[in-house]
Amino acid sequence: MMDSSSLPNRPRKAWLAFLLGLFLPGLGQLYNGQINRAAWFMLGSWLFGIPLVGLFAPYLPDDWTAIIMLGSIGLALLIWLISCVDALLQALKRSTYAPASWQGAGTYLFLILLVTVCLFPLLSQQVRKHWIEPFRIPSASMEPALIAGDFIYADKHYNCLGCEPAIQRGDIITFTYPNNRSMGYIKRVIGLPGDQIKIRGQTVTINNKPLTVQSAQQEGSIIVQERYENKQWPVIWKNPRAVLPLADLTVPAGQVFVLGDNRSNSNDSRYFGAVPLADVTGRARQVWFSYNRDVGGLQWARVGLVLH
Numbered sequence: 001m002m003d004s005s006s007l008p009n010r011p012r013k014a015w016l017a018f019l020l021g022l023f024l025p026g027l028g029q030l031y032n033g034q035i036n037r038a039a040w041f042m043l044g045s046w047l048f049g050i051p052l053v054g055l056f057a058p059y060l061p062d063d064w065t066a067i068i069m070l071g072s073i074g075l076a077l078l079i080w081l082i083s084c085v086d087a088l089l090q091a092l093k094r095s096t097y098a099p100a101s102w103q104g105a106g107t108y109l110f111l112i113l114l115v116t117v118c119l120f121p122l123l124s125q126q127v128r129k130h131w132i133e134p135f136r137i138p139s140a141s142m143e144p145a146l147i148a149g150d151f152i153y154a155d156k157h158y159n160c161l162g163c164e165p166a167i168q169r170g171d172i173i174t175f176t177y178p179n180n181r182s183m184g185y186i187k188r189v190i191g192l193p194g195d196q197i198k199i200r201g202q203t204v205t206i207n208n209k210p211l212t213v214q215s216a217q218q219e220g221s222i223i224v225q226e227r228y229e230n231k232q233w234p235v236i237w238k239n240p241r242a243v244l245p246l247a248d249l250t251v252p253a254g255q256v257f258v259l260g261d262n263r264s265n266s267n268d269s270r271y272f273g274a275v276p277l278a279d280v281t282g283r284a285r286q287v288w289f290s291y292n293r294d295v296g297g298l299q300w301a302r303v304g305l306v307l308h
Helices: 012-021 027-031 035-047 049-061 062-092 105-130
Strands: 132-136 150-155 174-177 184-190 196-200 201-207 211-218 221-229 231-239 247-250 255-259 280-292
Touching: 012 027, 012 105, 012 150, 012 184, 027 035, 027 105, 049 105, 062 150, 062 280, 150 255, 174 196, 174 255, 184 201
Parallel strands: none
Antiparallel strands: 132 150, 150 280, 174 184, 174 280, 184 255, 196 201, 196 247, 211 221, 221 231
């Protein structure tokens, strides 16, 4: 029988425990030989991170999305920081320590690679495909609802079998661009399958009912308030005299007609036609961050803005 005094003494290095914790929550605890403690820190940082947001966001009111998202990320980061400090403090207490055979550099490297190369990408893909997906708005085609530099979340629990509510007129949706299926687009749904659409100048008509509620000129542009049933949204015609395509059509079955809110500067169904319902990937819910250096950098007033 081997006497414990004969085992090699390898005191835990506090700086190394802290550094391992920075790479992965709980890894510092594993270095200290605290397997159960490591498991709780790993689970806590993951469960209270983006997966938690993705799981519950589709069932929460739209104006809660940014708050829950920021709070969840903040909680996950706090747990991560606590795990690092805890690993450091626990390592300081282990001036006498005999490491187990599995406590070597290979084990720690394997866990880091397993999480960063396999588990995290798979979980991220699951969240983006089925729950929520972040997007950055690169252009002004959806002004004034969305401006270039907005970061939004799209609800992926939308337009799927058995999901409620169904696609509605006025929804801001994300979809696969018909002319380049590697690109995602974002526009507003104007017409549903079977709707009769007419566009003449700044007037858009659905089933012989004009959308325009009121219009006003503003610095050479025309701001139009549109409404259909219980939904209302503003659109802008920055170049009212521009020659744009007319439209007079019936939306085909299984497709939707979409327009950008910046009507004089938007590549939409007037150019590429109606969008198949199968290509609709989500509904834009809320702006959670906005940065555009051309208009002053960080746009605090837009953070948390619910999209209608």
